[in-house]
Amino acid sequence: MSEPRLPLLETKNLKKYYPLQRGMFGGGSGTVKAIDGISFYVEKGETLGLVGESGSGKTTTGRAILRAVEPTEGQVLFRLDDKGVIDFTALKKSDLRRFRQYVQMIFQDPYSSLNPRMTARDIIAEPLVASGLAKGSEVDDRVRQVAKRCQLNLEHLRRYPHAFSGGQRQRIGIARALVVQPKFVVCDEAVSALDVSIQAQILNLLMDAQEEYGLTYLFIAHDLSVVEHVSNRVAVMYLGRIVELAPTSKLFYQPLHPYTAALMSAIPDLDPDRVMKPVILEGEIPSPANPPSGCHFHPRCSFAQEICKTQTPEFKEYRPGQFAACHFAEQLELQGALKSN
Amino acid sequence: MASTPGVLGRLRLFRKTPPETKTNQAEDTYYTASQFQLMWWKFRRHHLALIGTFLLFIFLIISLFAEFIAPYDPFTRDAEYLFGPPQRLHFFDETGAFHFPPFIYGIEFAMDPKTFLLTITEDTSIKIPLEFFVHGEPYRMLGFIQSDIHLFGVSDGFVHLFGTDKLGRDIFSRVMFATRISLSIGVIGLLIAFFLGIIIGGISGFFGGRVDNTIQRFIEFIRSIPTLPLWMALAASLPKEWPPLQVYFAITIIIGLLAWTHLARRVRSKLLSLREEDYVTAAKIAGSSDQRVIFRHMVPSFLSYIIVDLTISFPYMILGETALSFIGLGLRPPVISWGVMLQDAQNVRAIALYPWLFAPLAFVILAVLAFSFVGDGMRDASDPYSR
Numbered sequence: 001m002s003e004p005r006l007p008l009l010e011t012k013n014l015k016k017y018y019p020l021q022r023g024m025f026g027g028g029s030g031t032v033k034a035i036d037g038i039s040f041y042v043e044k045g046e047t048l049g050l051v052g053e054s055g056s057g058k059t060t061t062g063r064a065i066l067r068a069v070e071p072t073e074g075q076v077l078f079r080l081d082d083k084g085v086i087d088f089t090a091l092k093k094s095d096l097r098r099f100r101q102y103v104q105m106i107f108q109d110p111y112s113s114l115n116p117r118m119t120a121r122d123i124i125a126e127p128l129v130a131s132g133l134a135k136g137s138e139v140d141d142r143v144r145q146v147a148k149r150c151q152l153n154l155e156h157l158r159r160y161p162h163a164f165s166g167g168q169r170q171r172i173g174i175a176r177a178l179v180v181q182p183k184f185v186v187c188d189e190a191v192s193a194l195d196v197s198i199q200a201q202i203l204n205l206l207m208d209a210q211e212e213y214g215l216t217y218l219f220i221a222h223d224l225s226v227v228e229h230v231s232n233r234v235a236v237m238y239l240g241r242i243v244e245l246a247p248t249s250k251l252f253y254q255p256l257h258p259y260t261a262a263l264m265s266a267i268p269d270l271d272p273d274r275v276m277k278p279v280i281l282e283g284e285i286p287s288p289a290n291p292p293s294g295c296h297f298h299p300r301c302s303f304a305q306e307i308c309k310t311q312t313p314e315f316k317e318y319r320p321g322q323f324a325a326c327h328f329a330e331q332l333e334l335q336g337a338l339k340s341n
Numbered sequence: 342m343a344s345t346p347g348v349l350g351r352l353r354l355f356r357k358t359p360p361e362t363k364t365n366q367a368e369d370t371y372y373t374a375s376q377f378q379l380m381w382w383k384f385r386r387h388h389l390a391l392i393g394t395f396l397l398f399i400f401l402i403i404s405l406f407a408e409f410i411a412p413y414d415p416f417t418r419d420a421e422y423l424f425g426p427p428q429r430l431h432f433f434d435e436t437g438a439f440h441f442p443p444f445i446y447g448i449e450f451a452m453d454p455k456t457f458l459l460t461i462t463e464d465t466s467i468k469i470p471l472e473f474f475v476h477g478e479p480y481r482m483l484g485f486i487q488s489d490i491h492l493f494g495v496s497d498g499f500v501h502l503f504g505t506d507k508l509g510r511d512i513f514s515r516v517m518f519a520t521r522i523s524l525s526i527g528v529i530g531l532l533i534a535f536f537l538g539i540i541i542g543g544i545s546g547f548f549g550g551r552v553d554n555t556i557q558r559f560i561e562f563i564r565s566i567p568t569l570p571l572w573m574a575l576a577a578s579l580p581k582e583w584p585p586l587q588v589y590f591a592i593t594i595i596i597g598l599l600a601w602t603h604l605a606r607r608v609r610s611k612l613l614s615l616r617e618e619d620y621v622t623a624a625k626i627a628g629s630s631d632q633r634v635i636f637r638h639m640v641p642s643f644l645s646y647i648i649v650d651l652t653i654s655f656p657y658m659i660l661g662e663t664a665l666s667f668i669g670l671g672l673r674p675p676v677i678s679w680g681v682m683l684q685d686a687q688n689v690r691a692i693a694l695y696p697w698l699f700a701p702l703a704f705v706i707l708a709v710l711a712f713s714f715v716g717d718g719m720r721d722a723s724d725p726y727s728r
Contacts, residue, residue: 063622066626068622068625068626097628097630098628100626100627100628101628103626104626104627105622105623105626107619107622107623108619109619112618112619112620113619113620113622113623114620114623115620115623115624115638115642116642117375117641117642119373126623126624126627126629127626127627127628130624130627130628130629130630130633131627131628131629158373159373160373160374160375162379163371163373173623176623176627180628
């Protein structure tokens with residue numbers, strides 16, 4: 001970025017390994033590297049999109065930042081205006097609870113993310129009550145306020161989740177995340193379980209709330225058009241690593257990494273007469289338990305050379321604000337998504 | 342590509358929430374119904390389960406008020422009426438006239454001169470009306486309510502609705518007291534199983550890893566031993582000189598000790614799957630303490646399953662006690678349980694000549710069926726969202 005603003009969140013070399021257990025007495029043998037050394041920053045007020053295939057580690061990244069899963073290694077730093085820099089990963093459990101109010105999450109599945117045994121009001125109030133941020137009638141006031149903001153019918157607050165549709169449930173989930181007025185919200189595929197028309201409503205709600213409360217989003221999704229719509233910058237993940245991170249339009253139309261280019265070329269166009277030239281990738285995404293050597297992408301990359309098999313490419317800035325992890329980022333002339341006329 | 346955001350932009354037209362629809366009262370009741378209410382509504386539709394509930398309620402009344410319902414003390418001997426057959430209640434006499442309260446006929450004894458077999462027939466010339474709330478043998482209900490009023494009885498002669506046993510004791514009265522003992526064994530055994538199951542299963546599911554592995558293998562080991570021989574071995578190891586009450590508790594504990602494995606596994610698997618539920622993660626992110634996550638979010642959602650499991654395993658407790666007592670390794674007289682009573686009915690003579698000695702069997706069957714029906718209904722109802 002030309003004018004460096006203060007990043008709100010920064011991850012440094014974040015890792016999450018899951019031990020693989022074989023047999024009863026085998027103990028730990030081998031690990032699944034769900035995320036393998038991720039570093040990025042998110043600036044205050046912006047939306048960072050995070051895209052990738054299933055199993056690339058998007059969700060784990062979001063959860064590791066929130067410590068919903070404990071990261072194996074690395075740091076998550078938050079810069080709070082009044083409290084300075086907080087190393088989220090180093091917090092003790094008791095301290096962690098106090099800082100939960102700054103970082104919230106919106107879940108993918110509006111059905112499993114709401115406790116079926118609690119009313120909508122209790123679900124939304126949970127972050128307030130659990131952390132003791134508000135008491136008595138203040139809880140109700142804040143719940144009603146945020147429910148109204150999320151366009152929920154206040155009369156419905158005493159209903160149980162089974163009474164709501166998917167879109168309404170997602171509004172409840174959003175209200176729950178926003179009720180504590182967080183600084184940073186991880187939207188984990190927040191709209192992918194919804195109908196397209198409902199998706200638009202929810203996206204608009206998220207974007208309006210962002211403006212109103214000055215929120216910062218990490219927007220995890222696999223729907224590229226949604227990501228392009230909401231994100232300022234986008235990171236692309238492949239097999240637990242970020243392969244490219246760039247401002248949205250750069251990433252979509254001038255990608256540096258062959259994987260990004262392949263993704264972008266697959267975005268369908270609304271005009272059926274335009275000729276699409278999708279880059280067809282060979283094979284499947286490899287297992288994170290046994291990733292390829294060097295650049296993880298080399299077995300499927302049409303530009304792969306010897307060096308790709310042996311050396312892990314460095315993740316560095318090739319153009320202003322545009323980071324990539326490819327040995328040939330500077331040489332390749334890659335085609336991005338089709339530009340609309 | 343960029344035209345897609347255009348579509349999304351146009352969809353901003355939809356940004357208002359849909360106009361509110363008027364919901365009628367019934368709908369609103371459904372929407373604000375808690376999970377428990379939903380379960381009850383579904384349970385209500387299960388007729389067998391309702392019948393089972395009714396039966397269980399009667400069993401409960403019997404266990405609580407056995408002294409009041411039984412016309413006699415379980416140890417009172419009627420020396421004139423040994424192995425006496427059940428006396429029938431009559432509403433109509435030989436002329437067809439209706440009587441209420443019902444009456445029983447007097448008894449006529451006759452000795453067969455050849456076989457010396459005593460035959461007992463009804464003497465229709467004597468009518469003994471049944472009376473309600475009569476004064477009879479004094480008792481102390483549950484050890485503290487002193488009274489001598491019984492639900493029914495006769496002022497003249499005797500009434501043995503289920504007949505008498507070889508000592509002339511009233512089987513109806515004895516079955517009432519046996520119901521109390523047999524059901525209480527089931528309840529206490531279940532409580533033991535419940536605590537062990539929750540704690541061991543909870544540890545297994547919560548800590549996972551090696552602890553979990555060890556506990557699970559241990560459970561498999563216990564489950565691989567056939568139940569009945571194990572019960573027998575344990576019951577047989579109880580010293581013979583123990584007083585009946587001590588034996589009663591020992592048997593209860595033995596039955597409870599072997600029933601927790603199933604429950605522990607259920608608790609563990611529920612915990613493991615709940616740990617991954619989004620709403621549990623959400624509660625954590627909301628800043629809930631561990632206790633709050635467990636007791637506010639996890640326990641309520643598996644409690645219903647546990648209760649169902651308990652109800653379904655209740656019959657096994659009763660059958661276990663009955664089986665042990667029947668073969669003489671469980672409870673011993675003077676404690677009265679269904680199994681103890683059935684010991685008297687162990688031979689061919691009983692089946693041929695005194696079939697009324699099997700009256701407790703009817704209660705065993707009814708109790709097992711009632712619990713199974715209720716458990717079945719509860720299992721169906723415990724998932725109120727499956728329609």
